Amino acid sequence: xxxxxxxxxxxxxxxxxxxxxxxxxxxxxxxxxxxxxxxxxxxxxxxxxxxxxxxxxxxxxxxxxxxxxxxxxxxxxxxxxxxxxxxxxxxxxxxxxxxxxxxxxxxxxxxxxxxxxxxxxxxxxxxxxxxxxxxxxxxxxxxxxxxxxxxxxxxxxxxxxxxxxxxxxxxxxxxxxxxxxxxxxxxxxxxxxxxxxxxxxxxxxxxxxxxxxxxxxxxxxxxxxxxxxxxxxxxxxxxxxxxxxxxxxxxxxxxxxxxxxxxxxxxxxxxxxxxxxxxxxxxxxxxxxxxxxxxxxxxxxxxxxxxxxxxxxxxxxxxxxxxxxxxxxx
Amino acid sequence: xxxxxxxxxxxxxxxxxxxxxxxxxxxxxxxxxxxxxxxxxxxxxxxxxxxxxxxxxxxxxxxxxxxxxxxxxxxxxxxxxxxxxxxxxxxxxxxxxxxxxxxxxxxxxxxxxxxxxxxxxxxxxxxxxxxxxxxxxxxxxxxxxxxxxxxxxxxxxxxxxxxxxxxxxxxxxxxxxxxxxxxxxxxxxxxxxxxxxxxxxxxxxxxxxxxxxxxxxxxxxxxxxxxxxxxxxxxxxxxxxxxxxxxxxxxxxxxxxxxxxxxxxxxxxxxxxxxxxxxxxxxxxxxxxxxxxxxxxxxxxxxxxxxxxxxxxxxxxxxxxxxxxxxxxx
Ligand SMILES: [Mg+2]
Ligand SMILES: [Mg+2]
Numbered sequence: 001x002x003x004x005x006x007x008x009x010x011x012x013x014x015x016x017x018x019x020x021x022x023x024x025x026x027x028x029x030x031x032x033x034x035x036x037x038x039x040x041x042x043x044x045x046x047x048x049x050x051x052x053x054x055x056x057x058x059x060x061x062x063x064x065x066x067x068x069x070x071x072x073x074x075x076x077x078x079x080x081x082x083x084x085x086x087x088x089x090x091x092x093x094x095x096x097x098x099x100x101x102x103x104x105x106x107x108x109x110x111x112x113x114x115x116x117x118x119x120x121x122x123x124x125x126x127x128x129x130x131x132x133x134x135x136x137x138x139x140x141x142x143x144x145x146x147x148x149x150x151x152x153x154x155x156x157x158x159x160x161x162x163x164x165x166x167x168x169x170x171x172x173x174x175x176x177x178x179x180x181x182x183x184x185x186x187x188x189x190x191x192x193x194x195x196x197x198x199x200x201x202x203x204x205x206x207x208x209x210x211x212x213x214x215x216x217x218x219x220x221x222x223x224x225x226x227x228x229x230x231x232x233x234x235x236x237x238x239x240x241x242x243x244x245x246x247x248x249x250x251x252x253x254x255x256x257x258x259x260x261x262x263x264x265x266x267x268x269x270x271x272x273x274x275x276x277x278x279x280x281x282x283x284x285x286x287x288x289x290x291x292x293x294x295x296x297x298x299x300x301x302x303x304x305x306x307x308x309x310x311x312x313x314x315x316x317x318x319x320x321x322x323x324x325x326x327x328x329x330x
Numbered sequence: 331x332x333x334x335x336x337x338x339x340x341x342x343x344x345x346x347x348x349x350x351x352x353x354x355x356x357x358x359x360x361x362x363x364x365x366x367x368x369x370x371x372x373x374x375x376x377x378x379x380x381x382x383x384x385x386x387x388x389x390x391x392x393x394x395x396x397x398x399x400x401x402x403x404x405x406x407x408x409x410x411x412x413x414x415x416x417x418x419x420x421x422x423x424x425x426x427x428x429x430x431x432x433x434x435x436x437x438x439x440x441x442x443x444x445x446x447x448x449x450x451x452x453x454x455x456x457x458x459x460x461x462x463x464x465x466x467x468x469x470x471x472x473x474x475x476x477x478x479x480x481x482x483x484x485x486x487x488x489x490x491x492x493x494x495x496x497x498x499x500x501x502x503x504x505x506x507x508x509x510x511x512x513x514x515x516x517x518x519x520x521x522x523x524x525x526x527x528x529x530x531x532x533x534x535x536x537x538x539x540x541x542x543x544x545x546x547x548x549x550x551x552x553x554x555x556x557x558x559x560x561x562x563x564x565x566x567x568x569x570x571x572x573x574x575x576x577x578x579x580x581x582x583x584x585x586x587x588x589x590x591x592x593x594x595x596x597x598x599x600x601x602x603x604x605x606x607x608x609x610x611x612x613x614x615x616x617x618x619x620x621x622x623x624x625x626x627x628x629x630x631x632x633x634x635x636x637x638x639x640x641x642x643x644x645x646x647x648x649x650x651x652x653x654x655x656x657x658x659x660x
Binding site: 094103105106107108109110111112116120147149150151152186187188189190191192195209212213214215216217218220221223224227229232233234235237238241310311312313 | 424433435436437438439440441442446450477479480481482483516517518519520521522525539542543544545546547548550551553554557559562563564565567568571640641642643
């Protein structure tokens with residue numbers, strides 16, 4: 001058993017490639033510097049989601065540019081030459097910074113959070129963007145904006161980034177403009193994914209929020225927890241729709257919600273054609289191992305069948321029967 | 331001016347038919363018995379949404395079956411032979427019944443409300459369904475379930491209705507099973523509208539909630555009010571998608587949110603092919619008049635163009651230019 005674990009960890013250092021030769025990049029979701037060695041040890045192909053709220057929610061004052069830069073630089077350097085994907089501030093909802101002193105909201109999950117909050121607080125946003133761009137000089141960085149609901153928001157966020165980039169170039173910083181992505185986690189963004197895809201270098205689907213909004217359920221509320229269902233045909237069709245739109249536009253599509261780290265869903269995610277999956281580091285070895293046991297073409301056929309079902313129960317039954325037949329039940 | 335108003339009111343009593351002969355049923359959203367004469371006076375072709383929460387939120391105790399029946403019967407009789415569409419209880423969110431004593435929720439809009447609440451409280455639900463079905467004997471009734479997110483919920487709600495129907499038949503009540511509809515106001519319901527359409531006789535799009543969930547904004551929260559936008563291309567594509575699914579299945583599709591009562595949006599709603607629009611009674615005469623000035627085929631072409639746009643601003647500009655060219659700016 002110890003031996004099996006060793007083999008899994010050793011294999012996790014290699015790329016995950018399906019039996020028929022399709023590579024799926026498997027990255028880590030991280031929040032802290034301390035987690036980086038572990039993530040690399042578990043075979044992370046870089047970081048698909050670096051959460052940047054920690055320095056804001058654990059202290060009384062907003063961190064300044066130098067503090068952020070020092071932190072981001074260390075992250076980027078520790079992971080070099082792997083990619084780090086910084087998600088810009090996702091405060092609000094259930095994460096608060098004391099100094100910001102935001103008004104209380106009746107439905108905070110439907111309120112001023114993430115990119116909305118940043119666009120309303122240009123100083124807050126610029127300081128973070130400056131720190132991320134400065135860290136670009138030390139490794140491979142991507143930036144993604146959370147909770148994009150429309151093209152105007154995305155363009156506005158990109159404009160901030162462009163302005164800060166020009167500013168830093170004038171100050172003498174020698175960096176390239178980093179790849180820039182939109183998180184798809186709001187239903188309207190799904191429906192205009194074709195338009196959004198033209199504005200960015202990649203998509204990353206945040207399934208936790210997407211499922212929450214698409215089903216109109218607070219995932220922290222046990223009264224409606226029974227409705228939280230990644231296999232809801234509506235959710236699967238949304239995911240499929242985003243992938244089609246992204247790939248038609250020639251961009252990479254990633255998933256970085258909890259759904260990405262579940263073995264049971266993996267044949268569907270592979271079949272839909274995800275280029276990247278990002279998850280808790282601990283899940284990476286088993287996910288990479290499982291990808292190597294799958295056939296992309298078989299998973300694709302499975303997805304075609306599954307997209308026709310009306311209920312999550314039918315999806316689950318069909319998926320489990322398929323896995324059992326293939327001897328792949330997790 | 332008084333004369334113009336008289337003409338408008340007289341014309342409102344007739345069906346609304348576009349210049350090229352397409353009829354659009356225009357109904358009233360009502361809550362109280364007292365509003366019925368006004369609605370009929372304004373030319374309502376029946377009631378597209380009768381809200382049933384009033385008797386629950388205005389008193390300390392839950393009303394019993396007899397009280398509900400007496401109320402519903404009066405509603406149905408006063409409107410006869412027009413259709414009344416009862417929405418089953420839409421409590422929770424921002425409407426509470428004291429006796430139910432529901433737990434507080436951090437995001438009540440994403441919590442235990444509407445059909446979810448009824449399915450968890452069978453006694454509450456059955457009493458209302460009994461009262462509505464008993465009222466069927468006195469006129470033309472339809473029933474619709476609010477906040478349907480998936481096929482299981484819809485089937486479960488219909489099962490309750492079927493059981494209560496059988497029960498009442500055994501007690502000797504001689505009624506037909508009423509037409510039964512699903513409100514489409516949750517994003518996952520949009521994406522499985524083809525499946526849902528096979529289970530019901532009609533759809534009614536509740537745009538207030540649909541827009542709120544699809545954009546992930548609390549429409550009561552002024553911090554994010556700037557994002558509330560019925561002309562968001564994602565919203566328009568959702569609406570279009572629902573209509574296509576409904577019509578492919580051969581069922582009527584209605585809209586009963588505030589969006590349905592706005593002149594500016596009307597060419598789009600007519601062009602998308604709505605069979606019914608339901609709104610505040612006061613809006614009916616002007617809406618009916620405006621429908622008569624439109625051409626369905628022209629509105630359809632407009633919709634085809636508009637569905638290609640990436641931003642609400644482009645949609646609005648194109649729509650306004652189109653209206654101006656046709657001399658139809660409201
Ligand atoms: Mg999120
Ligand atoms: Mg509603």
